[in-house]
Amino acid sequence: MKEKPVDRRTLRTKKLLRQALVELMEEHGLERITVSQLTERADVNRGTFYLHYKDVIDLLQQIQEEVLGKLSELGDEIDVRDLMRAAERDEPYQAIVRILELWQRNADFCGLMLGPRGDPSFVLRVKGLMQAKLFDKLSDMIPPEQQDKLQVPREYLIAFVSSANVGVLQHWFASGCRQTPREVALIMTRLINYGPLASTGLVKSGGSSKP
Amino acid sequence: MKEKPVDRRTLRTKKLLRQALVELMEEHGLERITVSQLTERADVNRGTFYLHYKDVIDLLQQIQEEVLGKLSELGDEIDVRDLMRAAERDEPYQAIVRILELWQRNADFCGLMLGPRGDPSFVLRVKGLMQAKLFDKLSDMIPPEQQDKLQVPREYLIAFVSSANVGVLQHWFASGCRQTPREVALIMTRLINYGPLASTGLVKSGGSSKP
DNA sequence: CATTTTATTGAACATGTTGTTGATTATCGA
DNA sequence: TCGATAATCAACAACATGTTCAATAAAATG
Incomplete structure (x- = not known):
């Protein structure tokens, strides 16, 4: 291979x-x-x-494949149950931290790709990697017989969360990677699990309570 | 003008x-x-x-300006208090519906710009329009003396939410605009106000309660 | 170290795109 | 109807493209 x-x-x-x-x-x-x-x-x-x-685009895509390949490998190491356990302890999940460290190591290229002169198809593929994991998480938490009763269509829920996290990534790069991967991972965890409003810390929320 | x-x-x-x-x-x-x-x-x-x-990019940008101009006009009609009131009644806010109708009217161009062959700088400007409103909302809800005590940096909170909503838009277009603007507006409202997890309807949440 | 293998170089080529020009034609607004 | 102006057509030099081939440089190998 x-x-x-x-x-x-x-x-x-x-x-x-x-x-x-x-x-x-x-x-x-x-x-x-x-x-x-x-x-x-x-x-x-x-x-x-x-x-x-072959041409300029081919060059771009070959670099993308390299990064996305490593990203996918690290993504496979995510275990949804571990992630949820980390979230409950309000700690950054280690597998996520490692992924963010990969992003940081390729900051020049990745920051470019996620920025205003970047490549939307690259961003979409990153979201795609994320969505696979979110799909697992959702299926894991919600009993099959209730999957149809969501207040918001599942596809939109997933689109919302994956896009939101890429947004966090984009802001991280756009503002010069001032936070450590651990800090960013914690920010992501809090926002996903308790929602944007509750994450202000100013309103109460049920948060992530297992049924 | x-x-x-x-x-x-x-x-x-x-x-x-x-x-x-x-x-x-x-x-x-x-x-x-x-x-x-x-x-x-x-x-x-x-x-x-x-x-x-001047060239192909100039053509692209002139069309973008046209759309963004209208978008900005409609955005100015948003009143954050009205939006929150609508959210509490679990109804789509009318100003948002009108904006989504504008998107739908320009579906060919807008769907393209938000998609894999689109323009990231366009997407960023759309997020920018959204962030101005979110900034208002946040300042409105949170007393100044507490602004520094957020569990998540305000900038990340805003990046998260604006990116999330654009993600909803993108999914709407990518899946062929199957929902009405009203439906999409309602989805957005629920996701913002109650967070992704609570919006499954399967866990309790404090949601949007004014302090 | 000497030799073989292979990547890089430099030059040349036909082809297609670019941005501009000036003369001509077609269509518009009034 | 008529003056104004937008669109057309042909031609231009300047540049980018993708490919080639012989020559050269720098690797890997024994």
Whole structure:
């Protein structure tokens, strides 16, 4: 399953192109970027670009796949029951913290992708990863015979929560990653479990009580 | 403040180009679109395009401005107190319904912009409009001396809620606008006021109770 | 270290897009 | 009907594209 681009030269080239892409996207947005600009900025021969990528979008997508792959792996380690237990103790769930650390490690690229010059399809895929977990959680908490009686359609509930958490991520990056992954994880946990209003701490709420 | 492009010819041209843009963006995404494709699809001379727009992005942005302008006008008619009163009666707030009707009227363009081939900067500006209102609401509900004691930083709270609602919008469009604006407005109201968990209707919650 | 393998370079090519221009035609508003 | 103006058409140089090939540089290997 795993390929070997072990040659240091290709590694160097790809790093340079990735960096150049991030820079140029932050400056102009994806639409205005040309292969010529890209290779000039990266100080790489234009022909070399085509040895690795079909076009600018292909470059972008290959980087995305890399990040999303790792993200998906870490996501698989989430156990919904552990998450709920952590939430009850008002502690950040460790698996979530590790995911946020991954985000932080790729802050340059990820911050770009989630920002105004980013890629909506990337954001949608991130939401998709999240929704799989939320679906589990929901099915876990709600007995099947009651699934149809929700006050809000399940699909909208899931769309709401996943989008909300991506919003938290976006704000984290947009404001320069001032919080630690632990802090952000705690913020997310509180908002999901007790809802935005109750999370002000100013009104009472039943919160997450198991039936 | 208001210009007059009254000539039917320019109106026709702009309509055609807008339609062609939506079609091509849905097919290829913004990056791959060329002025040549655009004018060919719209059956308009290429030179004519440059009489109205600087480039493809300029075309996109002019349409965005139009929509965002109307959106902002309708947004100004929101009164936070009315909104909260409607929420307590579990009814959709009329001003929100009108806004959703505007979205629906421009479904082709708006659905595109909020979707996988859309424009993140547009989405951010929509969130921005929403955040202004949320800021009002928050300041309204919470006495100034308590603003620093929130369990979750205010900025994150706002990012969470605005992003969540845009997520609802996105799901509405992505699933083909099957609900009426009234229904969507009600979904939003419930989710904001009682939080995602309580909105399942399966756990009790204090909900929106004024201090 | 020497050798083989492979990535990168630089130049050239036809092709297509761009943004602009000037002359012409068609359509609009009055 | 008629003057104004928008749309068309053809042509332009400048630039980006995607591909090629020989030459060169730097890797991996024994």
